[in-house]
Amino acid sequence: MRLSPFSCPLVAGHGVAALRVRQACAERGMQPVAARGTESSLIEEARAAGCDALHPGECDAARQAALAERCRHLGLRFLGGEPRLLDAMAEGRVMRQKMREAGLPLAASEPGGEVIAISLLADRFGRVLYLSPRRHRDHISMAPLGELTKERYRYLGELAARGIARLGVVGLVEARFRIEGNRLGFLDMRPGPTGDEALDEVLMGLDPLVEQLRVLSGERLRERQSRLAVNGQARLWRLVPPSGGVLTGGPGVRLDRCEEGGEARLVVWGRRSGDVETRARRVFVEWWGESEARRWLAI
Structure with missing residues (x-):
């Protein structure tokens, strides 16, 4: 299928989420336009600004599906998943059935065990890459997971990649699994980006947002799974820095923030x-003092 080229995408959303997507667009030589609002207003802004594509930013499957449908009617490239897959993600039962048909074991319906997430990239030529497994707790994400041996990580990644390939996914998605003892089962799937891409950037050396744009442009994934490795440990905090707070930086520390403030x-x-705990403590002590640093690290 021939893909229409795009060079001026409208990026939906605000804050760091939209900022990171716009940065990825700029890295690809594009001229992104920032906007926020309802599905209708976003489409109108895209047309008024002369945009040739729309990127949904970080939003759930139902909203992405609505945006994709509006883009289809107006001949605007949608830089996300296909509507049929987004609808299945929004209706979790449907996606679970699709993954069962792809041969994946399903998680038990009762809550329990540990929920882990893993992002995957897929191109139109059948290549799928799985990235670093991670855990979410409140406003913190951490990767990789100490309880996953290299063998279990490979099994998880290959299992997820098999399901993605069978579905015909192109782009960036997050698959979530539940682990209970030695049992691993598929839980649900979410469209990317999710906001945890920085963990893969620092641990694996590639930018999932740039790669998403690459494959949606019809290009092949440049990396091979055999050349990807998870190196080190990382944590990501979603927070509001103190007003006037200064980040002095240093090894292994990065802050993504917008000029208008916010999260x-x-x-x-x-x-x-x-190493992660020592460096994070230094940042939190600079911002809030020792007692508050202990609280952030204990979460």
């Missing part, structure tokens, strides 16, 4: 978990 994302990484 930011602090990413800290190192070779070992102890």
Whole structure:
């Protein structure tokens, strides 16, 4: 299928979420336009600005499906998943059935065990890459997971990749699984981006947002799974830095934030978990003092 080229996408959303997508667009030589609003207003803004595509930013499957349908009617490229897959993601039962048909074991319906997430990239030529497994707790994400041996990580990634390939996914998605003892089962799937891409950036050395744009442009994934490796440990905090707070930086520390303020994302990484804790403590002490630093690290 021939794909229409795009160079001026409208990026939906605001804050760090939209900022990171716009940065990825700029890295690809595009001229992104920022906008926020309802599905109808976003389409109108895209047409008024002369945009040739729309990127949904970070939003759930139902909203992405609505945007994709409006783009289809107006001949605007939608830079996300196909509507049929987005509808299936929005209706979790449908996606679970699709993954069962692809041969994946399903998680038990009763809550329990540990929920882990893993992002995957897929191109139109059948290549799928799985990235670093991670865990979400409140406003913190961490990767990789100490309880996953290399063998279990490979099994998880290959299992998820098999399901993605069978579905015909092109782009970036997040698959979630539940682990209970030795049992691993598929839970649900979410369209990307999710906001945790910085963990893969610092641990695996590739930008999932740039790669998403690449495959949606019809290009092949440049990396091979055999050349990808998870190196070190990382944590990502979603937080609001103190007013006037200064980040002095240093090894393994990165802060993504917008000029208008609001929620930011602090990413800290190192070779070992102890390195991450030491570096994060330094940031939190600079911002809030020792007692508050202990609270943030204990979460």
